[in-house]
Amino acid sequence: MNQDVKSENRPQLSNVLVAASLRADQWRHLNASARAWASASPSNASKQREHCQERLDDVLRLEHCWAYPGERLLTALRNALGEGDAATFARLAQKVSAAILSGDYRRDEHAWELDDDVDRTVLDALPPDILGVQDKPYFEVMVVTPADPGQWLRSKDEMRRMRRPEDPFHYTAVHVASFEDAALAMMVNHDLQAVVLVDGFGFNSKHDIPDLKDFVSRHVELDEDDSRAGTLSLRLARAIKGSRPELDLYLLTDRSPEELAGSDEAAPLRRVFHHVEEPMEIHLSIIDGVKDRYETPYFDNLKKYAMRPIGTFHALPIARGKSIFGSNWIRDMGHFYGTNILFAESSATTGGLDSLLEPTGNIKKAQEAVARAFGAKRAYLGTNGTSTSNKIVVQAVCKPGDIVIVDRNCHKSHHYGFVLSGAQPYYVEAFPLTQYSMYGAVPLRTIKQALLDCAAGGKLDRVKVIDMTNCTFDGHMYNPRRVMQECLAIKPDLIFLWDEAWFGFARFNPMHRRRTAMGAAAALTARYRSKAYRAEYDAWKEKHGDIDPSNPAMLDEHWLPDPDKVRIRVYQTNSTHKSMSAFRQGSMMLVWDEDFHHVEGPFEEAFFAHTSTSPNLQLIASLDLARRQMELEGYGLTLRMTDLALKIRRAVNTHPLISKYFRVATPEDMIPAEFRESGLRDYGPPDSSWSAAIDALDEDEFALDPTRLTLICGAAGFDGTQFKGLLAERFDIQINKTSRNSVLVQTNINNTHSDAALLIKALADLSREIESRLSQEGTVGAQVFADRVKSLMTDVPDLPNFSRFHDAFREHPDGASNEGHMRPAFFMAYEEDNCEFVKLNSDEVDKRLRDGPEMVSANFVIPYPPGFPIMVPGQVITADTIAFMRKLDVKEIHGYHAAQGIKLLKPSALGNRRASSM
Structure with a gap:
């Protein structure tokens, strides 16, 4: 990014979907600026230091929402900047940026430490429980409290001291002081698993975040009318449950906990405590709440089963792997799949494995x-x-x-x-x-x-x-x-x-x-x-x-x-x-x-x-x-995959070369205006604010899932099937859905920025190849290319609608409703004497469309793509369906074999049958 870009031109919180991605980007920018300062000439050092100050100011807007890097590392950063120590500032910025990007702070105690030559004395204050936690899942707990911020560091250390070696997880606290700060942290911090509400906190944030209300109001109602301390904690509890229902909520209150715990207002809460009289119980409750979500009843038992010495006298020779590893011919199967998958096989429902058909044990718990x-x-x-x-x-x-x-x-x-x-x-x-x-x-x-x-x-x-x-x-x-x-x-x-x-x-x-x-x-x-x-x-x-x-x-x-x-x-x-x-x-x-x-x-x-x-x-x-995964980290994973999809969309549609030949269809392209009452054209700036996009998701009749990208490839001269094969063969990119002139690119929780880069690079390479080929082939080549594009993008077949069921399969053929008895039509086709075949391109098809008798489908006919049935048993076949089939260029059509033709129910078999008699 250009170092001269001013803060006001950088992405604002209200313009982003996933603030955690913005945070990571801002730390990377800070890291780049810090390196530039550390390597700057004396004449340029002052300017580079100003850039670092701007970048750090950007970063600090949101850092109170996360436990890492924490006050100690942030103080050290501020001090290094204030003292003009470029080398130390660069080292700390790189350390924190790398830890946030990699997630090392969750499993590496060194990520929390200061560098030796920064301030060694503060290491003595480092919580001892940070050591030896590499193998324990990490999470964060938000404490919403009216306590003086000056006491928060001590409170965090006290919470850390509650931890025990036998705890299956480890966590760090994030303290906030208001309803707005808590709502913001809940939305942006994907590491949160629990929230402790301490009665008495206020409503308004004291942080300088002008666009905070716009961001938070996407999912949380910000109404200051009822901001009494006694009700604010319960309002916040309801707001958090509405946005992130997986989080465990705990209330610490001076009010009578016995009465409050039994009220409907306390329904979102996991437990109610009488203020802080039982700190260890709070710690144990937090661990227990996460443990409830972490527990996988069936998987946990399957692991235990696999470790037991069991003799199998039932079906399934593959169980325990003896028939595999003792074989001269299929040992490679065991080497490929490993031992655990074989040890964890059985055809029995004993030994705690439970029955899927009649669950009473761990499968029942898993379903609950x-x-x-x-x-x-x-x-x-x-x-x-x-x-x-x-x-x-x-x-x-x-x-x-x-x-x-x-x-x-x-x-x-x-x-x-x-x-x-x-x-x-x-x-x-x-x-x-x-x-x-x-x-x-x-x-x-x-x-x-x-x-x-x-x-x-x-x-x-x-x-x-x-x-x-x-x-x-x-x-x-x-x-x-x-x-x-x-x-x-x-x-x-x-x-x-x-x-x-x-x-x-x-x-x-x-x-x-x-x-x-x-x-x-x-x-x-x-x-x-x-x-x-x-x-x-x-x-x-x-x-x-x-x-x-x-x-x-x-x-x-x-x-x-x-x-x-x-x-x-x-x-x-x-x-x-x-x-x-x-x-x-x-x-x-x-x-x-x-x-x-x-x-x-x-x-x-x-x-x-x-x-x-x-x-x-x-x-x-x-x-x-x-x-388990979705309940514990699905919030962050699904938002990140959505953010990645939006970045792919923008990268394709704004690229000066790629966009000449490829384009990702927008909501405006995919949803007619009559069903898009908001007028939303695309997701996010510059086409819309995110508040407007969220309102559209609430109100419009239809919306487009941003994680599903219809990539139009027809303008590049590729049909969907051809382009799908090209991506797989040349670029090792797999997709599974195509249309006449598009492929579907879907992001999921497995995708990374590297995956996105692979796709963009492939599109850029192909676009350059098309440019090069067209420049060499002259007018004739350009016309051939234009004709191919026209055939894919303009000369497209009309889509057929369902016509009607034949009168033989309708109780009231003259009625307005169009339901039909498909079952008898389906089973009529089991009798060969009831069926006939006509070739798709034969004159007989055209004659019967014109003069009759009506052609009635004997089975389902389903082209892939698009994958919907264009014929069902008992359906009267009309001209638009035939025209569509004749223009299909896909190889896979379930229920249709070109050598035989279309399978029909004979008019003679339909003669005297009526739906009411079946």
Whole structure:
């Protein structure tokens, strides 16, 4: 960075998403400035020292939010700067910057020490417990206190002295003096695991941070009206739980702890103490709280099991590894995988291993921990991927004849679930993104219209489930609170299935959490139980009266459900392996269902039907561990991966050469303006403030997950499949989703800045190659390139909508609702005599489209990409579907074999069949 850049031009807190990233950048800038000062000529030293002062001022704005580097190292830095000691200042700046970047302060006691030639005498005051902690996980505890800051250092040392060698973790305290400082530290410090609230602190920060309120108000309401000391601590507790629910909260108060502990106000607190009469109990409580989240019941027991000398007289020869290491031919398997994975294998459920199908021990405890971590009432572990989890939920909550309003573009597992359960899908369409050959999400107006059509046809009582994908493969996030509220106003006992296969991580930061199913379920449950909502509903009811399904104005009204009738019934599936540290096929089913007692039996049966009696033990253990990691560090990990995605987006779209051929699609590109009421064009400055972006996440009908980057490659002359292969073969970059002219780049908790640099370097190299080739090939080459780009970016096929089910599979063919009996159509195709094939490009297809008889699909046809079924059993095939198929350039189409053609149900087989007779 240019050394002459003034402080006011540097990134401000209000302009960043992740303050921890800003902090690391500022320390790196300080380190660079310090080195420049240390190596400066005498004539330039004064100017370089001024730069260091500016950089240090930037750094010190936020350093009170973290325990490291602490007052001792910061004082030494200030002193070195004040005394003009450039060498010492540079050495300290480099030391702290490196420790923050690497995280060494968590495991290396030397990171906390001063250099020998700075001030050796202060080393005697270094807490002895810092030594020997390399193998213990480190965290920080925030103490919000009215005590004089002059006493904080002594208080920190006293807390350190409470620690014992047998403690499984070690921690350091961060002291703050106000509500605002605590809210800021809670948001920026990813090392926090616990908060101790000492009654009596004030509201306003005394630090000079002009943009503090703007930053904090993204997730915490800053209202000074009720700033009495006795209530401020409880307000802060609620605010912290709302933003970071994983943190343990402890209150130290002079008020009667017995009365307070039993009140609803104390619900967010883990424990209440009578001020500081039991300091060791506070320490033990802090350790115990973190230990509860750290415990992985199944994984811990599996480790113990692997160390036992066991003779196996059951199936699974691979267990204990004797058949591997004693083999002449497959010993390399043991060398590759190691001994632990073999020692930790068994087909027994004895020895504490528990049964996934009938959990009573550590799997049961693991599922309870998952429910706690993900904000659910119940949780179930899935070992066959979310494909199976979706089928389990669909089969559990649906029976033959139930109507499910479902996104036609949802994962194929939902469609197969309808076949298994006998539920009748009412397919609704997502808005199209024709230019990218993909679909977005289903507008709320479309969902409400489907409900009203069913009401008009006297079938609303049969509508059981709303089934949507959130977020979609391409990153479209619904507003689940709004969807559920307005649908429940029409039918108050609806069940919602949100397929969040790609979105499991979203629970762990407040930016994404507001768009999750479980977050919405918790918010709506609290809202509908409140007195304020009842008053709001009564006023609304008096104004609007009863719902009239025939009134078209209803589609555009924001309707409210009756609090006496509404039931919150929400199911969420997530592919844990897609966004968290779990083995492939690891999945979770999360439940918030106020009527689950009606579903528990069918859910158990569906779980039995689809879950292997020989589940993979390592997979179960990895789900246990994924929960542990996310509950203890998911906040920081998910924010960092979001920040990294935003940096990639900016690097691509602002690069003068790369942006000529490649571009990351923005929210403005991916969401039509009618569903983006805020007008948000892109995330963060200069396109929007972060406060505006957060407001858009709260209010807009759809939002775009910033961690999912649709990278447009068509302008570079590459189709998605071609570009995916090129990235893998030349640059060792793996992706798995493409469209006609794009690939999907998704950041996750595994990605680093080096990964981002690899991608940017690849795009830059390719852009230079294109420039070079075009400069050499002349006019003819330029025209060939332009034609290729036009074919990818302009001459794109229209996207087909679902047409309708054939009349043979509809009970009321003339009705407005479009549900159909897919199950009998699916099984009709089992009889060869019922089926015929027509070649896609044959004249017969065109003739039948023009003159009939109608062509009716006998099976699912699913191109990859885009991965949604363009045909389902019983669907009437129309011209737009055929046109789309003819323009497809993908090699993988499930359910279609070019040599045979399209599989159809014969008109003669459909002749006299009616849905009502099946």
